Amino acid sequence: MRLSDVEIERLRQKLRFRVGYEISFACPDIDDLVQETLKRFLNASQADKLRTPEATAAFVNGICRNVIFEYRRRLYRDMPMPEIVPEPPVKEMPESERFELRQALDEAMKQLSQRDRMVLRYFYVEERSTEEVLELMGLTLENFRVVLCRAKERFRQIYSRSVQYRAASGH
Amino acid sequence: MENTFHTDTVARERTIARYLARTLGGSASEEFENHYLCCDGCFEEMRAAELLIWGLGQPAIESVRAGDVTVIRFTGSAELTSSSSELSALVQMMDTRGDTKVLIDLQRVSRIDSSGLGKLMQCYTHAVRNAGVLKLLQPTPQVKRVLSLTKIDSVVPTFEDEAVALQSFQ
Numbered sequence: 001m002r003l004s005d006v007e008i009e010r011l012r013q014k015l016r017f018r019v020g021y022e023i024s025f026a027c028p029d030i031d032d033l034v035q036e037t038l039k040r041f042l043n044a045s046q047a048d049k050l051r052t053p054e055a056t057a058a059f060v061n062g063i064c065r066n067v068i069f070e071y072r073r074r075l076y077r078d079m080p081m082p083e084i085v086p087e088p089p090v091k092e093m094p095e096s097e098r099f100e101l102r103q104a105l106d107e108a109m110k111q112l113s114q115r116d117r118m119v120l121r122y123f124y125v126e127e128r129s130t131e132e133v134l135e136l137m138g139l140t141l142e143n144f145r146v147v148l149c150r151a152k153e154r155f156r157q158i159y160s161r162s163v164q165y166r167a168a169s170g171h
Numbered sequence: 172m173e174n175t176f177h178t179d180t181v182a183r184e185r186t187i188a189r190y191l192a193r194t195l196g197g198s199a200s201e202e203f204e205n206h207y208l209c210c211d212g213c214f215e216e217m218r219a220a221e222l223l224i225w226g227l228g229q230p231a232i233e234s235v236r237a238g239d240v241t242v243i244r245f246t247g248s249a250e251l252t253s254s255s256s257e258l259s260a261l262v263q264m265m266d267t268r269g270d271t272k273v274l275i276d277l278q279r280v281s282r283i284d285s286s287g288l289g290k291l292m293q294c295y296t297h298a299v300r301n302a303g304v305l306k307l308l309q310p311t312p313q314v315k316r317v318l319s320l321t322k323i324d325s326v327v328p329t330f331e332d333e334a335v336a337l338q339s340f341q
Contacts, residue, residue: 013214015208056209060208061205061208105222105226108226117227117256123185124220125228155222
């Protein structure tokens with residue numbers, strides 16, 4: 001199995017999120033852990049250890065979990081590892097980047113109607129059941145899907161722009 | 172999971188929301204990770220949902236101090252209506268703080284209904300009972316019309332200019 005440079009770069013982005021989700025996006029070692037995971041995965045795939053391509057993602061995820069576990073074990077080498085790993089701190093990002101993103105988000109939020117914002121808040125933030133949201137807002141399931149799709153489309157565009165911005169500014 | 176993920180938008184979004192809120196559970200989280208690591212579309216949907224949740228979770232209202240006056244502003248376009256989160260945020264802010272000089276900036280409020288007016292008067296009464304003062308700043312034409320029709324503008328001082336409004340507290 002051989003991955004192109006584009007595929008490796010895409011996998012790197014996903015692994016960066018996967019590792020950040022687990023150990024905190026503010027962790028200074030995040031890129032080292034991603035690199036280590038990628039290195040082990042590429043070595044294994046070159047050595048033909050991955051027989052079924054459908055299992056690639058589970059295989060990478062397994063490697064990533066091991067790398068994170070080893071990292072935590074190293075961190076706690078001189079003291080007993082806690083039973084429950086502390087919650088990762090809140091995601092931090094540079095002020096300038098935060099400002100750009102904030103502006104883009106404000107613009108997108110302005111494009112949402114009050115009703116759409118309420119629907120999305122109930123669903124994503126308050127985690128109410130779909131039936132509850134439909135009843136509270138007097139919507140049909142079809143209306144609800146339309147609201148979800150419209151909102152997601154706007155935010156998908158912001159995400160793409162923010163990725164391009166980060167790539168251009170070297171983040 | 173893969174089949175429902177690509178055919179049922181609502182189910183996919185529910186999984187994403189729970190994963191991001193870390194309430195999905197161990198095996199379901201692992202299953203979702205195994206999926207997005209090989210699916211560009213779902214990974215992008217997750218990142219978009221993350222931004223959406225971040226945007227929705229931002230406080231709708233902020234307060235800044237200008238001398239001894241607290242200026243309350245809406246951070247985005249807002250409506251003061253029965254179902255709006257901005258109205259609850261405003262009432263909560265007024266209830267939990269003991270500010271005596273308050274200026275509410277209405278320039279981003281596009282609509283107000285009877286509930287909004289009622290709560291605004293409740294905030295005014297709350298301030299007056301605590302020996303405080305509440306004033307309004309820059310209502311939009313729609314809001315100004317409602318304030319005038321209900322004669323609330325004759326009870327609650329309303330200003331067009333922030334400097335003049337702040338000066339009036341002295």
